[in-house]
Amino acid sequence: MKITISEVHQHIGEEVTIGVWLNNKRSSGKIAFLELRDGTGFIQGVVVKNEAGEEVFQTAKSMSQETSFYVTGTVREDARSPFGYELQVTGIEIIHEAVDYPITPKAHGTEFLMDHRHLWLRSRRQHAVMKIRNEIIRATYEFFNTHGFTKIDPPILTGSAPEGTTELFHTKYFDEEAYLSQSGQLYMEAAAMAFGKVFSFGPTFRAEKSKTRRHLIEFWMIEPEMAFYEHEDSLKVQEQYVSYIVRSVLENCKLDLHRLGRDTSKLEQVSAPFPRITYDDAIELLHEKGFEDIKWGEDFGAPHETAIAESFDKPVFITHYPAAIKPFYMQPDAKRPEVVLCADLIAPEGYGEIIGGSERINDYDLLLKRIKDFNLSEEAYKWYLDLRKYGSVPHSGFGLGLERTVAWISGVEHVRETIPFPRLLNRIYP
Structure with a gap:
């Protein structure tokens, strides 16, 4: 048999x-x-x-x-x-019969292993990480399918950029300019106006010249968008979703977590609701922790996110960032327009931001003003503005970076081990 x-x-x-x-x-x-x-x-x-x-x-x-x-x-x-x-x-x-297999049981350097990534995937450790990745993907579909979401696939080639074009891969689309998508969000907003609650799962690209352990050039994102959902409604979905995938990995990947030596007691604490602090509170907390140079209006780097996360046992939401450091489409707080109704979800144990989300601007005139303020092409975003002309409603959404989430849940140090064939600043082989 x-x-x-x-x-x-x-x-x-x-x-x-x-x-x-x-x-x-x-x-x-x-x-x-x-x-x-x-x-x-x-x-x-x-x-x-x-x-x-x-x-x-x-x-x-x-x-x-x-x-x-x-x-x-x-x-x-x-x-x-x-x-x-x-x-x-x-x-x-x-x-x-295999002869002279290059990856022997002895220790090898990271660059050697990355050069042989097509073979390194066979190892126990890489097998365990990929199985956890697969379980997160399976649980993602299960969560959104059972909560009334419709999967919609946004394009990968786009004529505009949701967050500006400075970190995008440019290409020619016959006689037009085009970019590899850095997010499917804008298209998912259009889909939400047609289907109510939608999600996408696909590759995204960032031409960011970073070599940190948290960054990839090509990575995968889960991006839900929800019509008639305000900021608070979206936060509840996010914490329920993250709690769900963590629980699914704990239940279905016990052996893989054991092989990786993961301390599962920390994962077992991950359940909704998650703690929340405002950007203002985060600045104060950082000052208390010795980061006296960080000023209001500056974005947080990896050390700042790690320091904030250390104060909590669960992932923590940082909400209400300054509008000036966030994308043009985020809804300002009506009580305090200099900040927006947004949140970054910071994972524990130094893994940084795994989700970025916000309520989206639903007013046509305000969105048009923001597009102009950001020196974006009104013509390129005409279709996006149309969503605010024909039955606009409050709506919210978020994006979860799969590889950072896999790194956190599996406990591996670098995101290069969380995707089958990583694309890094100086690596496109194999």
Whole structure:
């Protein structure tokens, strides 16, 4: 019977066949221990010479790392293994013998591993991170589908930019100017006026020359937009959504979190509601923590966000930023127009901002003024202004950066490990 490693718990005591690769091996006298993987998981194969026979035993001992083969054996429970099962091997059928696999069990430098990213993905650590990424994506669809959202796909090539063009990749679209999208938000606002509650999930691009552990050139965003939702309504959706995906990872990725050595006690504290502080309060808090140089009206950097997050056990919302440092489309606070109805959600443990969101301007004249204030093309945003001419309503939305969220939940230090093939400032290979 041919099965996968993820299915072995259904076949205890049965003889099965699994297509695998050899991840690692060791031998002790007349027993060989094979670390096997098949893409769905990892399992130890035990080859006992007296039981499997001389030929199978010698094949097991001579196989090289990443050799592919069909392994046959009996599934046994193994309380010593975090996985809980092992395979008592009785047969091996070689498919392809790998020679001189470059990523050996010894330590390698980061640049070497990144040059071999196409192979590094096979490792236990990278496998665990990608499984957690996949679970976050699965839970995202589940959350929004069960809360009445419709998935809409915005374009990747755009003729305008939601936050200006200084950090966009420019290209020619036949005889017109175009950019790789830095956000699908504006299009999602149009979709919200047609479907009420919508979300998108897709790649975005930022031509930002940053080398920090939080930045990628190409990354993926989840961007919901909601008609008839004001700022406070949106914050509730955000904290419910983040709580949901954290809980889903805790429930469905226990083994992956264990492999990464993640302290799950910190994740178990993540449940709505989340603490909230205003930008004003954040400035005061930073001054108390020794950041005396930060002035009102300046944006926060990574050290500031980390210092703020250290005061809380859960993700924290920083609300009501100065309008001057936020994008043109954010709704000013009616009681205090110099700040906008927005929030950044800062993850604990130094992972920084994972969500940015706001209530959107719904008044035509105010939006037109903001477009002019930002020296943007009125013609390019004519369609966006139309949304305020024909049945405008209060509406809000936000964007969650997938890779930063994966880094935080999985506990890895750098976002380059949270996407299959990272695009960095000096890296577009492989």
